[in-house]
Amino acid sequence: xxxxxxxxxxxxxxxxxxxxxxxxxxxxxxxxxxxxxxxxxxxxxxxxxxxxxxxxxxxxxxxxxxxxxxxxxxxxxxxxxxxxxxxxxxxxxxxxxxxxxxxxxxxxxxxxxxxxxxxxxxxxxxxxxxxxxxxxxxxxxxxxxxxxxxxxxxxxxxxxxxxxxxxxxxxxxxxxxxxxxxxxxxxxxxxxxxxxxxxxxxxxxxxxxxxxxxxxxxxxxxxxxxxxxxxxxxxxxxxxxxxxxxxxxxxxxxxxxxxxxxxxxxxxxxxxxxxxxxxxxxxxxxxxxxxxxxxxxxxxxxxxxxxxxxxxxxxxxxxxxxxxxxxxxxxxxxxxxxxxxxxxxxxxxxxxxxxxxxxxxxxxxxxxxxxxxxxxxxxxxxxxxxxxxxxxxxx
Numbered sequence: 001x002x003x004x005x006x007x008x009x010x011x012x013x014x015x016x017x018x019x020x021x022x023x024x025x026x027x028x029x030x031x032x033x034x035x036x037x038x039x040x041x042x043x044x045x046x047x048x049x050x051x052x053x054x055x056x057x058x059x060x061x062x063x064x065x066x067x068x069x070x071x072x073x074x075x076x077x078x079x080x081x082x083x084x085x086x087x088x089x090x091x092x093x094x095x096x097x098x099x100x101x102x103x104x105x106x107x108x109x110x111x112x113x114x115x116x117x118x119x120x121x122x123x124x125x126x127x128x129x130x131x132x133x134x135x136x137x138x139x140x141x142x143x144x145x146x147x148x149x150x151x152x153x154x155x156x157x158x159x160x161x162x163x164x165x166x167x168x169x170x171x172x173x174x175x176x177x178x179x180x181x182x183x184x185x186x187x188x189x190x191x192x193x194x195x196x197x198x199x200x201x202x203x204x205x206x207x208x209x210x211x212x213x214x215x216x217x218x219x220x221x222x223x224x225x226x227x228x229x230x231x232x233x234x235x236x237x238x239x240x241x242x243x244x245x246x247x248x249x250x251x252x253x254x255x256x257x258x259x260x261x262x263x264x265x266x267x268x269x270x271x272x273x274x275x276x277x278x279x280x281x282x283x284x285x286x287x288x289x290x291x292x293x294x295x296x297x298x299x300x301x302x303x304x305x306x307x308x309x310x311x312x313x314x315x316x317x318x319x320x321x322x323x324x325x326x327x328x329x330x331x332x333x334x335x336x337x338x339x340x341x342x343x344x345x346x347x348x349x350x351x352x353x354x355x356x357x358x359x360x361x362x363x364x365x366x367x368x369x370x371x372x373x374x375x376x377x378x379x380x381x382x383x384x385x386x387x388x389x390x391x392x393x394x395x
């Protein structure tokens with residue numbers, strides 16, 4: 001999975017497909033950019049060729065030599081075994097909205113199956129049926145993404161508000177913010193019980209803001225029909241959040257921002273697609289195998305990309321959060337990870353790794369043009385994460 005791989009993204013699809021055939025896969029951490037090793041068969045060879053994935057056939061003695069090399073204490077490599085194909089859910093509305101989700105794009109491109117769930121399914125209790133849940137361009141605070149100022153007269157916005165208000169009423173809630181908080185609690189409990197949650201774009205900070213604000217009204221009148229609590233900031237409870245603390249609410253209803261966690265509006269004005277980068281941390285594979293797995297890549301410095309939430313202000317991180325990728329000169333973190341109860345969460349800032357500034361209404365990214373995208377590889381690392389189990393080998 002180094003630069004010699006012809007299609008990094010579809011390689012993950014091959015690994016997932018092999019797992020779905022009840023065949024275990026070894027993930028060789030830091031070996032040639034994080035490679036997969038699996039038993040040889042003509043069926044797997046054929047699948048790789050069909051998907052345009054390059055591979056190398058090695059004899060048993062060569063495989064043993066590779067494992068011995070990896071096991072050497074002096075090298076920063078290790079092996080985790082992938083046991084089964086995780087069952088994947090994507091939290092996404094059923095109505096058509098004028099943007100795409102990078103995770104569903106790459107899952108479809110890599111041919112990895114997933115189910116779409118939304119508020120009805122979550123409140124009905126389906127999440128324990130899944131191993132992995134993705135959240136993307138969502139506002140869990142009930143402020144409809146703060147699109148009101150620019151898009152309140154657009155048909156798609158009006159339809160989205162109507163559908164969410166109908167869903168809230170159907171489940172016995174007076175407000176969409178109350179509906180979304182109930183959904184957040186279900187997702188929190190999913191993670192607490194051992195689930196894996198991966199969130200991008202506006203989902204990470206709106207999720208934590210909703211948790212912190214669960215005992216107060218932070219929505220202005222145009223969002224829920226009554227004024228927000230004037231003491232909402234003082235009533236935030238940061239002990240309830242996953243990743244962030246001490247942040248400030250953005251209470252201006254026409255400002256396209258919900259809190260000070262996001263750095264989009266405070267970044268230097270001269271940043272653009274040519275000079276915006278973030279760096280992945282280099283972890284010890286033998287001791288920190290989980291963050292190593294999540295940062296497997298053929299590149300360590302990646303191009304940044306914007307979103308409704310572009311990246312996170314480092315000042316608001318809780319002390320137990322693991323930073324996976326950051327732009328240190330800007331004091332912003334892009335990619336973070338942590339545990340909650342028996343499960344884990346990973347937050348990734350930005351909307352689309354190969355579309356620097358994705359606007360409402362822009363066409364979806366064609367991943368045929370980016371088969372070796374290091375940014376999309378980070379998403380796929382998370383998808384295989386629930387399948388992994390560390391085993392000490394005798395070599």
